[in-house]
Amino acid sequence: MSKKLIITEKPSVATDLARALGGFTRHEDYYENDDYVLASAIGHLLELACPEEYEVKRGKWSFAHLPVIPPHFALQPITKTEPRLKLLVRLIKRKDVASLVNACDAGREGELIFNYIVQHAASRKPVERLWLQSMTPQAIRDGFLRLRRGSEMQGLADAALCRSESDWLVGINGTRAMTAFNSKTGGFHLTTVGRVQTPTLALMVEREDRIRKFKPRTYWELEAAFACAAGEYHGKWFDEKFAGKDDDEHARADRLWDEEKARSLQQKCRGQEGEVSEEAKPSTQISPLLYDLTSLQREANSRFGFSAKATLALAQALYEKHKVLTYPRTESRALPEDYLQTVISTLGMLTGEGLGKGHDEAALVRYAPFAQQILDRRWVVPNKRVFNNAKVSDHFAIIPTLQAPRHLSEPETKLYDMVVKRFLAVFFPPAEYLITTRITRVLDEPFKTEGKVLVNAGWLAVYGREAQAGDEGNLVAVQPGERVLATDVLLAAQRTKPPPRYSEATLLSAMEGAGKSMDDEELRAAMAGRGLGTPATRAQIIENLLSEQYLHREGRELMPTAKAFSLMTLLNGLGIPELTAPELTGEWEWKLARMERGELSRDEFMKEIATMTQDIVARAKSYDSDTIPGDFGELAARCPKCDGRIKETYKRFQCQSCDYGLWKIVAGRQFEAAEIEELLSRRKIGPLSGFRNKMGRPFNAVVQLNDEHAPEFDFGQSSASGDGSADEVDFSLSESLGACPKCGARVFEHGLSYVCEKSVGAARNCDFRSGTIILQQTIDHAQMKKLLSSGRTDLLRDFVSARTRRKFAAFLVRAADGKVGFEFEPRPAKGATRKTTAKAPAE
Structure with a gap:
């Protein structure tokens, strides 16, 4: 009797299918009944590899071997999961297996995982496709009643292959071309690039460049203290004519840019009476949507400082090991429309009723009242904001499962708590506020006071006092017609601030929203909901940038390194915007979507990718390091060896008359032209910060030119003689800065x-x-x-x-x-x- 082999993407899905279909006997790594053999992959089991005849060892990367555009792509097993691949190949080749069922996740990656396995096994057996958006037992059984023909999925299969192969072509050729370019002058300088990695880095370099060039400006704010019969309140002066359309990004209605005007207003209003008018309006705030992976990573980073990689690992453990969360690698924030009963059952679990011993009762106690309230008031109803098939892609939102938690670590508990509270909150009614806006006019000058009172906590009750801590209480009451007195008007000088550096939380948001400002409407639409990378890959992209020394993590901030700036200079100078702008991803997604619909052929797309790859390599071949275009100029300082002119190039500050030159990047820090000017003129500069040692740790140092005019670090330490006494320091040519506060002697600058x-x-x-x-x-x-x-x-x-x-x-x-x-x-x-x-x- 012939059977069908069902292949799922993950073991947990195979277990769910076996339970829903019934009648299976479990063998060591697969299930079997009278009609089916059921087995799973463990995610990707195969990866693209360079065909052996095109492979070049690292030390021999050069333009002579580029571009690498093989006529076919080889697949190689991923070592750690190779035993599972061998099992699947053996099952595919069983004589009683007449056909295959692709039950991998419903999407491009699931299609790719299955097709790579079939390609590796060289199977020509017929294929059917199981397409599920919900994992309830009934949905699984219904899915098997309407299996799709494999030919229906050809467009999706082609798009999946094209995305994988084009990423490989651009990554391999781009990385080897940039590495070969940077290694021309000797050594091996690995310079990785990628379709997603490099535009992400470009976002960070652009932000850091804005921070470095930012010039703070001073502004003033006026805050008045008003005395009334019932007590005191405060109000801030504001410009009623401010429309918010100023080209100045720092302009605000309550900011004054003229100190004289600010002081004049202060004197005008201090000690004067004011008239009060106020308006109270009710306001509501609905709960946030359920988590997808990116929003979970973003909030865990903001709240607990978890890296995106750590959050994914914790969520994966809660899904695979503890089985208390649903699949985490999702970009959906909604649930399938047939999930109402599952949600009700999950809420029942959270009440703690009917659970046996062994679960973490303490963990459920804090959720039980809210879960019971949702059930008692029948708040789980069809609602497109929560239950919406149109907003469910490969996977649905992250929610708790029917499994009660037990033996969770502290970080796991924190993440589980985030997901459960978000799950409970989404079914609660909105929070209700009363927002009061009070305008106090003093000699026609308006001062604004705002009060916000929580009338009904709604979903905020799930979060307790923690979420309500920022709410302001009632304003001091003012009677109708009452005159108040401006007892004091405080003038505070403030300074504008540059944009903040990216944290992992804000970088994930930027990656998710990349491309939304594109001018091309079709490309913008293609990027909608996708951005740079996917929820499953963004954490690894950030980790790759850190491991390749393009970024440093400083606390919660991510800082691009000199290597990152150098790469952007190189790519911009070579004229390769395809590798720095999110438009490349947008254009690819648009074309791949057309391919899924059968509107674009696989061959046509891959020819375009091959042409683009050849162009990238050709541009890199056409320049030398000292001919890369950029915002470079000539220094005023002259060469210390021959008095020749010195010009800035991509890598060096180079004399035009002799071989003297200074590298732009030293100890992980890139010198600015003005700093080299000072070093050459004074033969010394600093102390400077931002250098990093071989362990990646930052240090400060003075840089000076030695007798051979080569730069060297001076850490300001006196040399020691053999008897332990220190060398004397001559301050005769130095400026005294004042008297020592300890002994009255003179104070000088010495080293650092x-x-x-x-x-x-x-x-x-x-x-x-x-x-x-x-x-x-x-x-x-x-x-x-x-x-x-x-x-x-x-x-x-x-x-x-x-x-x-x-x-x-x-x-x-x-x-x-x-x-x-x-x-x-x-x-x-x-x-x-x-x-x-x-x-x-x-x-």
Whole structure:
């Protein structure tokens, strides 16, 4: 009797199918009954490989072997899952297996996984396709009653193959071409590029470039304290004529750019009476949608600092090991329309009723009241916001399963808690607020006060006080017609801030939304809902950029390295926008969608990819490193060897008359032209921050030219003689910055520190020392003079916390014992009181 072989993408799906169809006997790694053999892959079992005749060992990558466009693509088994591949091939070749059923996930990747297995097994047996969007037993049984013919899926199969092969062609050829280019001058400089990886990096380099070029501007804000019969409240001045259409991205209705005008308003309004008008409006806020992988990674990074990779690993463990979450690698935030009864059953599990021993009762106690409330009030109803087949792609949203949690680790518990609360909240009614806007007019100058009162918690009740902590209480009441008095008007000087660096949370958002600003409507539509990469691949893309040293992780911030800037300079100079702009992904997705519909042939698409690949290699071949176009110029400083002109190129600052040159990137830091100008002119620069050692750790250093005019690091350390005494330091040509706060002697700059003249040399008897760079904030001579003379610097805004890696503003202050510490910026409190934090050491 002939049988059909069903192949699923994951073991858990094979188990679900066996349970739904019934009658199966389990063998070691597969199931079997009278009609079917049922087995699973473990995700991808095969990957594309370069055909042996086209393979070139790493050390021999050169343009002579490029481009690599093989007439066919070879497949190679993934080593760790090769035993499963051998099992599937053996089952496919069984004589009693007459046909195959592709039960891999409903989408492009599922089609690719199955077709690679069939191709590797060289099978010509007929194929049918199971297409499921829901994994309920009834949906599975119905799916087997309407299996699709394999020929119906040809468009999807072609699109899947084309996406895989085109990624390979661009990645292999782009990486080898850029590596060959950067290795022309010697050594092996691996320079990886990719269709998704490189546009993602371009987003970060563009943001970092904006941060570096940002010039802060000062603005002023006015906040008045108003006294009324019932107490005191505060209001902020604003421009009623501000329309929000200003070209200045930093313009706001409550910002004043003219200090004189701000002070004039302050004097005008202080001590004057005001008239009050207010309007109260009800407002509602619906719960967030259910999680897909990207939104889960984004929030876990923001709340707990979990990396995207860590979040995926935790979610995968909760799905595979603990079986308490549904499949996590999803880009859908809705559930199938036939999932109402499953949701009701899941809520029943969360109430804890009917569960046997062994589950984590404590974990369910906090969910039970909310789950019971949803069930009692029958809030699970057909709702397109939650149950919508049109918004379910390969997989549905991440929700808890019918399995109660047990033995979860602390990080697993945190992630499970996020998913369960989101699942409960989506069925609760909206939160209801009363928002009051009060306008106080003082001599026709408007001041705005806003109050927000939570009237009905709705879904916020699921999150308890934590989610409501930011809500403001009732405003102090003002009677109709009552006049209030502006007892004080505070003027605060603020400075505009550059855009923040990307965290993993914000980078995931940027990748998800990439391409939405495209001018081409069709490409924009193709990118809709996709962005750069997929939810399943974005975490690995970020990790690849980190491992390839294109990014450094500083706390929760991601910073592009000099290598990243160098790659963007190279690609832009070569004129290869295909590798830096999301338009490439958009165009591919548009064409692949046409292919799925049968409107574009596979051969036509691959010919275009081959042409683009050849063009990328040809452009790289046509330039030398010193001819790459860019925003390069000639330095004013002359060559220290021959007095020749020095020009900036892609890799160096190069003399045009002799062989003298300086590399642009040293110890992971890229020199700016102005810094090289200073180094050549003064033969010394710094201290500079941003260098990194071989372990990837940052360090600061002075850079100076030695007798051969070569740059070297000077860490400001005195040499030591054999008897332990230090060399004397000659300060006769140095400028004294003031008196030492410990002993009264003179203070000078020495290496990376400001030191007392009696703290160096053999006869040192003072220990005063303060860094020229403190927490990445440069302390220049003017600020050190202020610190020594008055005991306090100006407010310095570029300190970076060693713990959180966040910027903060502070004064450096001198304590009575001469030690240098921080005093933090005063802030007006919610009652118009001002407080200053205690001093903290800054050494």
